[in-house]
Amino acid sequence: MRRPQVVPDASLPTSVTVYEVGPRDGLQNEDAVVPAAVKVELVRRLLDAGLPVVEATSLVHPRWVPQLADAEEVLGLLVDGLGDRARDLPVLVPNARGLDRALDLGLRHVAVFASATETFARRNLNTGLDEQWAMFEPVVSRALDAGMRVRGYVSMCFGDPWEGAVPLPQVVTAVRRLVDLGVWEVSLGDTIGVGTPGHVVRLLDSLNVAGVPDSVLALHAHDTYGQALANVLAALRHGVSTFDASAGGLGGCPYAESATGNLATEDLVWMLDGLGIATGVSLEPLVATSVWLGERLGKPSPSRVVRALSGVSV
C-alpha cells in the first residue's frame, strides 16, 4: 500500500488525537439506514484500526434522526462485544431526555451540541440561543455530577448558511459558555466548510485572548470546499492537537447536494503520518473499513485516500 514519506516539521505537535465521528455525525447525515449490527461492526473496526476515540451514536429523538433510532440497541450490542469499556465511547445527548437515557445506560462520556448562531439554534434545536443555554446548563451540570466526561460542540463557527458571516465574538461567547459550564473540550465546527486558514488562526487567537487555550479545543473541519486539511494544518501550527474526522468522509453535507461534508479520517491520517505525528491509527485497516462500509451503503467513499488506495493494488 502506497504511503507518504515521513518528513516531520519541528514547529508542529508530535502527537494528535483523532476524534472519530463517523458512526454518529457521519451516519446521521447519510440517506441509508444502516442495521445496528453494521454500526457495531463499524465501531469495532474503527477501534481495531487504532482510533483512540469513536463517537458511537446519538441519543436523539428517533423522529429527528431516524438513522440513529437504534441507539440503545447499538450501545447494548457494543457493551456485549466490548464489555464495560464501551461505556467510555462518547455519545451525543441533545437534551435532558437524551442525558436521562445516557444515565440509564451507565455511559461515562457524552457530548452536547450547541450553535453559535441564532438561526441554526432555531433550525436544529428548535430554540433560540438564550433557551439553548438555559437547556444545556442543567444537562451539563447533571452529567458532571454523575461523573461523566462532557464534550461540547459549537456549530457554524466559520459561517452559517442563513446568516452568512458569523462574527468572531459570537463564537467566542459560545465557546466560553461551554467552558464555563465545565466541559473538558470544545469542538469548533466549520459546519458548512467555508472556513480558510487565516480565519482558523484568527478564531484561535480570539479564543486564547478570552482565556480558552488551544489545549481544550478541537477542530471539526468540513471538506465541502476542499479546505479541511489546510485548516487542520493552520490549527496544528497554532497549537491545537485534537481533530474530528469521519471514516471515509461519511456524512454528506445536507446543505449542498453532491457536496462532501466531514473531513475523511484517512486524508487526515495521511497528512499526519507524512508529518511524523503520532496518532496510533493504522491507515490500512481504516481504508479497508471504509471500503467495506461503502459496499454496505451502496456508494463509494468520497475520501481521496480511500479512492486512491482502493483503486490501486492494496
Add this chain to the structure above:
Amino acid sequence: MRRPQVVPDASLPTSVTVYEVGPRDGLQNEDAVVPAAVKVELVRRLLDAGLPVVEATSLVHPRWVPQLADAEEVLGLLVDGLGDRARDLPVLVPNARGLDRALDLGLRHVAVFASATETFARRNLNTGLDEQWAMFEPVVSRALDAGMRVRGYVSMCFGDPWEGAVPLPQVVTAVRRLVDLGVWEVSLGDTIGVGTPGHVVRLLDSLNVAGVPDSVLALHAHDTYGQALANVLAALRHGVSTFDASAGGLGGCPYAESATGNLATEDLVWMLDGLGIATGVSLEPLVATSVWLGERLGKPSPSRVVRALSGVSV
C-alpha cells in the same frame, strides 16, 4: 454564490500567481478527445476569468498524446481570436522537434518537462537522466537565444510510483540544472500526490541552501491523497508565490484509477480568496467554465468547490 469570509494571515504573501495548466496538463490526461474549438473556448474563458497564465497545449508528438494532436490548429485559432498576445501563452515543448514547431509558430513562452527520477525519465521521455539533460541543454539554450521565456517542470519531486521515495538531493540536482540552463521558473511537481507539508518545507529549505530561492519556484501539487491545499499552504508560508492548478481539477491521475490528479484551480482560489491574497481570478466565471467543460467531457468536475457551488444555487 457562497464565498469564504476574508481573513488575511499577515505571515503569507499578499499576492499569488495562479499558473493554469488545465488545457495542457488537464486535457492530456483525460480520456475524451476534445475538439479544437472547445479547447480554444476553454482558454478564452479561463483568461476572461482572470487567470494570468494559461498553458495552452503541448507540441508533443501526436502519437504520444493524441488528446493534444491538434496543437497547431488550437494555437492558430487562439492567434485568430486573441491576436498576437496568444503567442505569450506558455506551451510545453518536450524536445528539439517541439521547439522547432514553437519557433515556426512565433511563440514566446515555452516549458520543458524534466524528471527527477531515472525510471520516470525512461517511461516518459524514453531516455535516462543523463540523456534527458543532454537533450534539454540545446533546447533551452536555443529557446533563450530566440528571446523566449522558458519554464522548467520537474516531475516526481515527492515520490515516484516505481522508485518509491525520492531522495531530496536528487530533486535539488534536477532543479539546479534547470536554473543553471537559464529557465526563469521551476515548477516542483508532486506528480503522484504523495507529498505532505513537512516534505514540502524540507525540499524548499534544501533548494534555498543550494542557492535556489523561493521566488523562482512554483509548486505543482496533485490532490490524489487530498494533500494539495495543505501543501500549498506550507509552501506559501515558506515564501513560494506561484502555484499550478487545473480548472475543475481536470486531468485524472493515470496511476490510480478513480483517483484525482491536479489540484483544482477553484479549490486553490477559494483558499486564497479567504486569505485575502490577490490573484486576479474571479471564482464565479471559473466555476461556470468547469461546469460547461464537464458537460462537454460527459463527467462532472472532481473539484469540491465546483461540486458545492454548482449543487446550490449559483
